[in-house]
Amino acid sequence: MSGYGDRPWLAQYGEDRPADLVPDHATMLDLFRASVAKAPATEVIRYFDGVLTLAEVDRASDALAVALLDRGFGAGDRLALYLQNNPAFVIGLLAAWKTGGIAVAINPMNKHRELTYLLADSGATALLCLDDLYSDVGRTVVASGDTAVRLVITASALDWQQRVDPRLFAHVVKPVVEDALDLVDLLDQHEGQSPPLADPAPDDVAVLSYTSGTTGVPKGAMNTHRTLAFNSQTYRDWMALTPADRVLGVAPLFHITGLVGHVGIALLVPCPLILAHRFHPGVVLDAIREHRPTFTVAAIPVFISLADQPDATREDFASLTIAYSGGAPIAPAVRDRLRTRTGLEIHNIYGLTETNSPSHAVPYGAAAPVDPASGALSIGVPVFNTVVRILGDDGEEAEVGEVGEIAIRGPQVVPGYWNKPDATAEAIPGGELRTGDVGFMDPDGWFYLVDRKKDMINAAGYKVWPREVEDVLYTHPAVREAAVVGVPDAYRGETVKAFVSLLPGKSASPAELVEFCRQNMAAYKYPRTVELVDELPKTTTGKILRRELRE
Incomplete structure (x- = not known):
């Protein structure tokens, strides 16, 4: 089904958009030059004790x-x-x-x-x-x-x-x-x-951002000046950011989240971007205390790591009034635990390298609903000028509530991959991005991410989505992080295995966690084995690497 269009919910949210909209023909260089002309003395980078205007x-x-x-x-x-x-x-x-x-x-x-x-x-x-x-x-x-x-x-x-x-x-x-x-x-x-x-020109390539290569060799997404400018504005307007804000740059700048959600914002608004070389939770926590950022967007493991610092207090996070998380799903239990520990109200955001970061986001100040059937937290609604469809296995639009592949069309979608016309034609036919992510839309227009198509587990003919099992595990009081994969099984073809790290000071045995899941989900879904690990393997952006766990 299509996302929004003229839905009144989006129109209501759009009433408060600033009047200084970025022209369609603007490039990122135009936006930077306009900011320099407007406020040359504005601090745009804070790097430890160094400052650059x-x-x-x-x-x-x-x-x-x-x-x-x-x-x-x-x-x-x-x-x-x-x-x-x-x-x-x-x-x-x-x-x-x-x-x-x-x-x-x-x-x-x-x-x-x-x-x-x-x-x-x-x-x-x-x-x-x-x-x-x-x-x-x-x-x-x-x-x-x-x-x-x-x-x-x-x-x-x-x-x-x-x-x-x-x-x-x-x-x-x-x-x-x-x-x-x-x-x-x-x-x-x-x-x-x-x-x-x-x-x-607006459609000239500004940055080549390479995909992770999880389904083949990495591909260079051609982020143009126009697509970068559009989603830099999306961040600014969706979160109502102003020059009084300060951006905590914890996402890697090479990644599309850091490129647009940190650098793009700082150059456009303009406002200070707080950098700390690389993510070290203790160092970043000190930067938060010193520079008092008001906004950040980061993968959920970043927030977990900061909250787990032994000397972290709720006051440390009080300045971060606008906090978004993308790059990895958020379980409702994790959101609630972080709210209790830090006071942060973390909003979901969803996007890909090919969409220059956000295609969906929870409107700032709104509470994302939880799907009663799956327990999944909504990834939000389509952002400005963006149309999203859910496609069934036959390539046709699915009905409301029906699970299928998320397909995105909008001004933030890249025109293609660098020197890869065949990959472009397959992934972005007619300018619509086929994400490879599986999800659905509810009757009110909220979208939910189920999982990656390639991560689906086929257990004796039953489909098991790892995300659902992980969300159940996160409700256990001892679980810090969880990742679920399919492993070979002589009888079922594939069966479900979970890797779990525990919260500091908490304990739970693998058998206890298996039984917890068995009591809370259908028999074909619960993990037959659980392996306890100190840390789950992750990308630099905080995504859990299921492929490494499978290997």
């Missing part, structure tokens, strides 16, 4: 753009960003756009094989990376000759800090990298210089 980021990205152009980088070329959550990422992003080029966002956890593939697939000719990542991984990859990279610039985690946090950077001294250019040195060399005015 819009004017300072504008000058730094100008200088880097000149440095790139002087060294042969040009319009349409790709600059790979292999960085943590540092100011260098924002400066590099803007510099790529100011040359008319494209940024390639790369996960800093990637190793030699993965980095080689991403650099070769994107055709990146320049690499901006952390000095330690270059020493450990990048140098060998570039020297191999398997990529087109001919220019390497390194940055340090210490750049733009005024104080070193001893827990994160103990005994760190900025190294000298002999076979690469230093970012700060380049900026000093080109200080005060400006590149020729670049004017990318």
